[in-house]
Amino acid sequence: MAGVECEVCGRLKPQTPCALCVSLNRKPLKDEWDYEIPQLLHDEVATFLGGPHRSAKQRWNLIQSKYDRSEEVNWAKMADESDPVIEAPTTDVEVRRIASDIEQGVKISADDRILLHRGFLMHDGLHFSFQDDRISMNGRRLPHPVPTVSILRILASKQARKGWNLSKLMIVLGCTIHSSTGDETLRPPRAGDGRGDRLRYRRMMRRMQQPNHAAVQNVLSWVGWMAEEHLPPPEHYIIHPLAAWARDIKHRLSTRSDFHAHITEAFLNHPDGLDQLNSYPWMERWNSYRGTRQHNAPYKWPLKVVGGKLKLRVRTKTGKTRHTNVPDDPKIWALLLSMSLSPLTSHVGETLFSIQRNWTSIGDPPTKISAPLQRSIQLLNGIIEGAKGRVFVHDKYILVVGRLGHFYEVQVGTGAHGAPFMIRLVDSLKPRRTTSICIHSGTFHSHVPLGDTLATVVLTLLDDVGASKEVDSLLNQIAHHSPLGFPGLLDKNHLALLDSQSVEQIQAILKRGRLAMVAPYWMEAFRDQILRDRQNHRGRGENAYFQYMERRNRRHLNHDFDYVPVDGHIGEATILVSHALAAKRPVPIEAMAKLWQDSLSEIEQQETERPHRREAHELVHRRFDLDDYIQPHQRNDWMFIRNQGQAERDAPIGDIRNGERRFCEVFPRAWEAMLLQPIGSTLRIATQDGGDLSFQHCMLRVTLRGGAERRLARQFAREAGYVEHGQEGAALLFRRRDHPRQWARRNLSEHLTRIQERFGFRGAPPWWWHFIEAQQAPDEVPVFRWELEADLRDDNGNQRVMGGDYQP
DSSP, X not given: XXXXXXXXXXXXXXXXXXXXXXXXXXXXXXXXXXXXXXXXHHHHHHXXXXXXXXOHHHHHHHHHHHTTTOHHHHTTBOSSSOOSEEEOSSOHHHHHHHHHHHHHTOOOOHHHHHHHHHOEEETTSXXXXXXXXXXXXXXXXXXXXXXXXXXXXXXXXXXXXXXXOHHHHHHHHHTSOOSSSOOTTOOOOOTTOOHHHHHHHHXXXXXHTSTTHHHHHHHHHHHHHHHHHTSOOOTTOSSOTHHHHHHHHHHHHHHOSOHHHHHHHHHHSOOTTGGGGTTSHHHHHHHTOOOOOOTTOOOSXXXXXXXXXXXXXXXXXXXXXXXXXXXXXXHHHHHHHHHHXXXXXXXXXXXXXXXXXXXXXXXXXOOOOOHHHHHHHHHHHHHHXXXXXXXXXXXXXXEEEOTTSOEEEEEESOOGGXXXXXXXXXXXXTTEEEEEEOOSOSOOOTTSOHHHHHHHHHHHHHTHXXXXXXXXXXXXXXXXXXXXXXXXXXXXXXHTTSOHHXXXXXXHHHHXXXXXXXXXXXXXXXXXXXXXXXXXXXXXXXXHHHHHXXXXXXXXXXXXXXXXXXXXXXXXXXXXXXXXXXXXXXXXHHHHHHHHHHHHHHHHHHHHHSTTOOHHXXXXXXXXXXXXXXXXTTOOOHHHHHTTTXXXXXXXXXXXXXXXXXXIIIHHHHHHHHHTSOXXXXXXXXXXXXXXXXXXXXXXXXXXXXXXXXXXXXXHHHHTTEXXXXXXXXXXEEEEOSSOOTTHHHHHHHHHHHHHHHHSOTTOOOGGGXXXXXXXXXXXXXXXXXXXXXXXXXXXXXXXXXXXXXXX
């Protein structure tokens, strides 16, 4: 087998340490600092950092000289060397004194607070003021805390700030979360919270631990701010549609598990205007985003605000983590912000990681594995080697073949009753079906190495027939599940392929057991017992055991997955058993194990796309899942409610017809189309879910997904001067009789505020910002812009209207 020798178990594996050894260690053998990037990049970074004996000041100077004229820095430079500060609230000396007081934790006076509130007028006409750890631009506060001390010191130094566009730097700093935990508004569950709240919080925390999660969230926050405050809206728009798109994608990436695929999809489906931000170097990298398969990829944001100062997260000589001060230099800030906002998998993102990793040491940390665990892994490997032909390993999975040919899949993880392992009986390979098994009493010694525990499990399953004498759950599975690849009822020819001593032993155990069976259910002897019981107990309905067995046998009567045709094919395991039966040879266990490995490869591919899925967890808590379950009364997903029962998978992420963009772009078009219809025109509003809103003089079509949207459409029509004029089929007919009502705009805002309180999320700007002012009806049919001629119905499969860019 091609590969490398595992540094823990010594076996030849595709990677070191191998997946099985990684899973056996209670603490990860590879942490985030072991994230793999090209070694040449590590060598290059270690060279220009000057080795482990440089001081922090020397390292920053070397970084400055390395990236002096790079695009990572030029985006924050001004065209000339002018001073970006036009007007300051006080002298530079006073500003430095206030910054020093804040750094030392001294309570600043009321006069100092007034000075900070007065703020600074910049060269581009923007005004920035300070309050606590927040900064406001033109009276509107930026969403996240900033390093106040560091910013004030740069603003107070004419030499440091000269030639730098500090407005850009402060906006980016105020739009990024400078903490390692991510979203500051995410509240941990409390004692009174329900089970669903706790599960939702844990699921959200797992998704926040995705590599690139913090970076893309910060980029989307910044895009939303730029769209609302800096980018001029397109014609016929009040606010740039990128604002709604950014808010929508930011929230949807936090509630969907296939994270990497949806980042790519989101940056493909966006409104026009995103290219206006391409002067910022990180935007091009997100347009060509690619994910990573490394489980230990770093996910924590590299920058942090501590005591009002900006710090960089770096690795120590012992492999731990600390935060080092970032100099108060706009050049370094521009470089770090550009690198931090780039994807980890881009060259710039990997360069920043290499800088963090090689900051104080270029050596690798010691192997994080204890001697007892090392010995337990050697014991487990000895058992696997000794049972060669009946025990197989694939990545983190162990396959154990029982004495009768049952396939048991063992994996390290949280199993039933808190067991540190999971066991699944493989019922079928294509389609893949497994049954969970519990073989323990529920008590474990936390000090026993996991390798010893797993070695015991493997030995138990190798002698599954003997162990079933003491383990009822294992006996029950053997009795009711035929060996893999065998039919639901074995004849004498099939029985000849099994070990005769094992068959006799399981029959003896069943006769003495509480099941009172003479043979496993998949043997003809048990079917004969059923017939005898039916004759002996005929007319005796009071026999509870007989009634129970009747119901049980009816459920298991056709329990033969491999004979079920899937896409017109018979299970491959069944084919191998049939060939062995025809050739009168033993069942090819190794060939069936190869089929098992192939079935796992498909599962691993799905886990790569959804890296935080865990099968056992999802099966138990399916009704709380925020991604897959699509029943409105059982799903508490913000986006599902926002889409009025429309599943997310029905349209691509970022589609104009879903989420925030639906109420900030689609319905504003419907409102504008109503206002542009002459008096006497008609429109139709469906009376059933899934019907359409249509107009007489333009081709705009919108699907109304529920009662709330139908009521909103009727309210729009009444405010625009329409009256109900009867019914045509499954639609109400409205005819325009007058100009908009006197208080149409105010009433429209109230209607939208109510529906936003129901379907919106906290912190979003008002939806009514995106709706045009009410205007008099035109005298004749105007020429409608192309956006009012688009077909935005949900069932419009040919014209998907990706990001609103479709033109007829």
